[in-house]
Amino acid sequence: MTEPRTSTASGLFTPAPGAAPPHRMVAAQAAMELRIMLRNGEQLLLTMVIPLLLLAGFSVTPVLDLGPGPRVDFLAPGVLALAVLSTAFTGQAIGTGFERRYGVLKRLGATPLPRGGLLAAKTLAVLGVQLVQIVLICATAAALGWSPRAGAWDIAYALLLVLLATACFTALALLMAGTLRAEATLAAANLVYVVLLGLGGVIFPVDRLPGAVQPVVEALPITALSQGLRAVLAEGAAPSPWPAVVLAAWAAVGAVLAARFFRWE
Amino acid sequence: MQGRRSPAIDSGAMETAAVEATDLVKRYGATTAVAGLTFSAARGAVTALLGPNGAGKTSTVETCEGFRRADAGRVRVLGMDPAADAAGLKPRVGVMLQSGGVPTGARAGEWLRLVASFHARPVPPEVLLERLGLLSAAATPFRRLSGGQQQRLCLAAAVVGRPELVFLDEPTAGLDPQARHATWDLVCELRDCGVGVVLTTHYMEEAERLADHVVIIDHGRAVAAGAPGELTDSRQELRFTAETDLDTASLGAALPAAARIERRGEPAERRGAAPRTDYAVTADAPEGIGPDLVATVSAWCAANGVSPEGLRVQRRSLEDVFLELTGRDLREQ
Numbered sequence: 001m002t003e004p005r006t007s008t009a010s011g012l013f014t015p016a017p018g019a020a021p022p023h024r025m026v027a028a029q030a031a032m033e034l035r036i037m038l039r040n041g042e043q044l045l046l047t048m049v050i051p052l053l054l055l056a057g058f059s060v061t062p063v064l065d066l067g068p069g070p071r072v073d074f075l076a077p078g079v080l081a082l083a084v085l086s087t088a089f090t091g092q093a094i095g096t097g098f099e100r101r102y103g104v105l106k107r108l109g110a111t112p113l114p115r116g117g118l119l120a121a122k123t124l125a126v127l128g129v130q131l132v133q134i135v136l137i138c139a140t141a142a143a144l145g146w147s148p149r150a151g152a153w154d155i156a157y158a159l160l161l162v163l164l165a166t167a168c169f170t171a172l173a174l175l176m177a178g179t180l181r182a183e184a185t186l187a188a189a190n191l192v193y194v195v196l197l198g199l200g201g202v203i204f205p206v207d208r209l210p211g212a213v214q215p216v217v218e219a220l221p222i223t224a225l226s227q228g229l230r231a232v233l234a235e236g237a238a239p240s241p242w243p244a245v246v247l248a249a250w251a252a253v254g255a256v257l258a259a260r261f262f263r264w265e
Numbered sequence: 266m267q268g269r270r271s272p273a274i275d276s277g278a279m280e281t282a283a284v285e286a287t288d289l290v291k292r293y294g295a296t297t298a299v300a301g302l303t304f305s306a307a308r309g310a311v312t313a314l315l316g317p318n319g320a321g322k323t324s325t326v327e328t329c330e331g332f333r334r335a336d337a338g339r340v341r342v343l344g345m346d347p348a349a350d351a352a353g354l355k356p357r358v359g360v361m362l363q364s365g366g367v368p369t370g371a372r373a374g375e376w377l378r379l380v381a382s383f384h385a386r387p388v389p390p391e392v393l394l395e396r397l398g399l400l401s402a403a404a405t406p407f408r409r410l411s412g413g414q415q416q417r418l419c420l421a422a423a424v425v426g427r428p429e430l431v432f433l434d435e436p437t438a439g440l441d442p443q444a445r446h447a448t449w450d451l452v453c454e455l456r457d458c459g460v461g462v463v464l465t466t467h468y469m470e471e472a473e474r475l476a477d478h479v480v481i482i483d484h485g486r487a488v489a490a491g492a493p494g495e496l497t498d499s500r501q502e503l504r505f506t507a508e509t510d511l512d513t514a515s516l517g518a519a520l521p522a523a524a525r526i527e528r529r530g531e532p533a534e535r536r537g538a539a540p541r542t543d544y545a546v547t548a549d550a551p552e553g554i555g556p557d558l559v560a561t562v563s564a565w566c567a568a569n570g571v572s573p574e575g576l577r578v579q580r581r582s583l584e585d586v587f588l589e590l591t592g593r594d595l596r597e598q
Contacts, residue, residue, distance in 0.1 A: 012392070013458040016427040017357040018385030028382040036370045099368060107366030110330060111383045112356045112426075265332075 019112035026117045026124070029108075033125035037091060038132075046193060047086040047133060052140055054203055055079040059144045067205060069234070076141035076148075077229035078202040083133040084162055085200075085222050088126050088169035090193045096122075096177035097185035105264045126166060134162075154232040157239040164247035165225040171254030172221075178262030201226040221250040281344035283308045283430045283461035284329055289338035291324045291485075298324040300485035301338065306478065308343075308429070311452060311462045313472040315583075316482035317591055322465035323363055325482070326432050329463070330360050343430060356384065359423035359431035363438070366419060367407040373418050374403030377425060384426035393421045397447060413444040420448060424455060431455065433464040437471060449475055469584045479583070483591040497580050501553035503546040503562060504529070505573035508539045512569070519565045524548040524558060541574070554578045 019025070037043055058064050059072040066074040099105050108118055138146075150158070177185050198204065200222030209217060217223050228243030284306040291299035299321040306312035314322045327333045329340055331347035331354065340347055345354050367376050374394060381387035394400045397417040402410055410418065416436065423431050433452070437445045452475055455462055466472055472479050473493045481489045481496075489496060509532040517526045525547055532540040546562055548554055559578065566573050581589075 011458060012388060012396075013424060013427060013455050013460050015357075015429040015458070015460055016386040017429055019356040020383050020385055025383050028379055032368075032371065032375065032379050035375070036368055039370055102367070102369060103362055103365035104368050106332065107360070107362055107422075109332070110355060110358075110360040111380060112352075113383050114352070 022114070022117060025113045026121050029113055029118060029121035030124035030128070033122055034128045037087075037095070037125060037129050040095075043091045043095070046090055046190075047083065047129060048136065051079045051083045051086065051133070051137060054082070054197075055137060055140055056144065058203055059141075064203065070145055072141055072144045072146045073148075073234040074205070074230065075203060076137065076146045077233045078226045079137055079141075080134065080162075080229055081165070081200070081222060081226035082197060082202045083137055084130060084165050084225060085169055085196060086193060087129045087133065088166045089173045090189045091129070092122065092126060092170055092173035093176045093189040094186050096174060097180065097182040097189075100177060100264065101182035103265070109264060123166070123170060126170060130162070130166065148233040149236040150233050154236070154239065157232055157244075158229055161225055161228045161243055161247065164244060164251060165221060168221050168247050168251035168254055171251055171258045174262055175254055175258040178258060178264075196220065196222040199223075201230070219246060221247050224250075281341065282306060283310075283343060284312070284463055285339075285341045286325065286329070287339045289325065289328060289340060290336045291321070291328055291333060292336050298485055299328070299335075302482065302485060302487055304480040304487050304490055306461060306463045308461045309456065309459045310477040311456050311464070311475050312478045312480065313476035314463065314465045314480050314482055315467065315469070315472045315476075315587065316465075317467060320482045320591075321485035322482055323434055324485075326434050326463065326465055330358070330432055331355075356426065357429045359426060359428035361419045361423040361431070361433045361436055363434040367415070367422075369406065369408040371407050372404050373399055373407065373410060373414070376407065376418065377421055380422045381425045386427055387425050388427055390421075390425060393425055396451070397421050398444075413440050416440055417444060417447070420451065424451070424460070428460065430461040430463070433462065435465055435467075437466070437468065445471075469582070469587060473583045481587060481590055488590045489586065493583055496586050497583055501548075501578055501580055503554050503559060503576070503578050504543065505562075505576040506541050506543050507566075507571050507573055509542040510539070511542070511544065511571065513544070515569070516562070516565050519561060520546065521548075521558070521561070523550045544573075 055072070055075050058066075058075055062071070064071070096105075105118075109115070113121075173189070176188060180188065196202070199209070199217050200206075200220055201217070202222065206214060206217055206223060206227065218227070224243040224246035228240070228247075231237040231243075232239055282305045284304075286305070287303050289299050289302040290297070302321065302325055304312075304314070314325060316322050324333065328335050329342050329347055331351045334348050342354055343357060347354060371379075374390065377390040377394060381390045391400070394403055397420065399414060399417055399421065402414050405414075407415060407418070416439070420433065420436055423433065436452070437448050440448065449471070452462055452464070456477075464471075464475070476493060479491065479493050479496060480487050513526050513528070520526065527545055527547070529543040529545050532542045534540050546554070546558065548558060559576075562573070563576070565571075
């Protein structure tokens with residue numbers, strides 16, 4: 001037994017360095033990222049409020065011609081795709097852009113948390129927010145009468161598409177955040193969100209677009225995700241490899257470019 | 266003079282130093298921020314890099330921290346290469362950036378707990394928050410903290426992992442006197458616990474009060490280094506005030522070879538009387554200003570009818586040394 005010590009100053013800082021186990025560092029960082037995302041009002045507007053309003057608003061009002069069948073069957077997969085875009089791309093681009101601008105990435109770079117650990121933590125936090133989004137959107141859609149005719153394999157394929165899209169959007173977000181100024185990232189990421197909301201088959205059917213534009217739009221990752229989800233969830237179609245291939249290709253290109261051009265400061 | 270510029274380099278046979286930089290060069294495009302800097306910082310001691318803005322202090326520290334690669338020269342931190350051995354060094358080295366580094370939406374306590382959780386045996390975050398007067402701000406997001414609170418939180422995050430060495434880049438810039446003293450107390454406590462501290466500052470008082478070793482940096486080079494006392498003691502001078510048109514050439518000729526006479530500051534105009542100026546006699550001799558030199562100056566004054574007002578031998582302050590070495594011109598940055 002050492003004699004009890006009052007909290008005198010001496011000894012408090014006696015060096016005892018050492019890194020925590022990697023899983024503890026990643027878990028702590030992911031929890032921090034998740035809390036910051038869920039606390040950020042502007043991000044919640046993009047990730048939760050707008051998707052839910054679009055889903056509910058256009059499901060109950062016949063403003064849009066969405067083809068035969070219940071409107072919610074068309075809208076729910078598109079809004080799920082928008083939710084993935086909003087968190088993995090728009091939110092990550094803006095958040096990371098400002099973290100870079102305020103020296104947060106630099107400061108974290110001086111801690112024992114490795115860069116790969118930071119990426120893992122960010123990905124976990126994005127998946128955490130997406131889980132909340134998917135639960136809220138599916139519950140809202142179900143309340144509006146959505147009953148997808150999807151089997152276990154369809155759902156597994158839908159989840160695969162969501163994971164591929166998350167990787168793809170995150171890579172593109174980091175590419176943008178790691179190369180542009182924070183203010184430019186803020187503007188560009190919001191612009192991309194609005195443009196893809198209109199073009200990407202989220203709430204407007206792609207086949208209403210002019211014929212010349214359609215092949216271009218169908219090669220976009222957001223369209224691949226929304227069309228792919230819609231095919232298996234709304235139409236009960238057999239999973240087609242095309243959306244997965246498009247998303248995987250974008251993810252690979254985005255990851256290579258982000259790894260090459262991302263600047264930490 | 267030459268020997269004193271890098272005292273620890275030639276006594277390095279013992280344990281490796283906390284930081285050892287040799288002929289360090291750092292360029293940004295056409296600008297050379299660090300131009301062949303050599304200095305060393307001992308373990309368990311406080312080393313102050315003192316210099317005007319733009320002298321290259323931050324570039325030097327950030328090279329030691331592994332954020333930047335040296336363009337030439339060699340840096341060893343705890344005996345390791347900060348760029349190549351980054352993963353091994355990070356748990357052992359604490360860092361406080363000159364500004365920022367915390368997500369604006371993170372709460373003070375949350376951030377400190379996060380950084381603590383990256384380390385194996387951290388200081389309890391709550392203890393540190395209390396020590397630095399941040400307990401009541403623990404639930405406040407970083408962007409809503411005052412500037413002083415933000416600085417103290419960054420300081421806390423630098424030391425929470427119980428590092429062997431911390432780099433503090435201008436830790437008291439913009440702090441009020443209470444917060445500055447709290448920071449100074451913490452730095453002294455770190456040293457007492459055996460933590461090496463390397464801090465940059467342009468506050469003379471801070472360097473004089475805290476540092477065991479001061480490295481004066483200007484234009485990317487070390488212009489002097491030593492204990493604050495060493496830097497000032499050996500630079501005694503004989504000061505007096507006399508008429509502005511004093512014949513300094515004649516006095517200079519009367520002085521021994523190692524001594525010089527120079528004007529200090531601007532002539533003081535006085536209504537109805539001849540303007541007067543401060544003069545200083547300095548000597549390069551190791552003993553500084555001896556009684557013989559005082560006698561020589563007094564004798565010259567007596568022979569020339571000069572009454573040297575306020576004649577005294579004084580130790581120069583670190584500020585005098587600093588200004589003499591770095592010049593009195595305002596810096597652009």
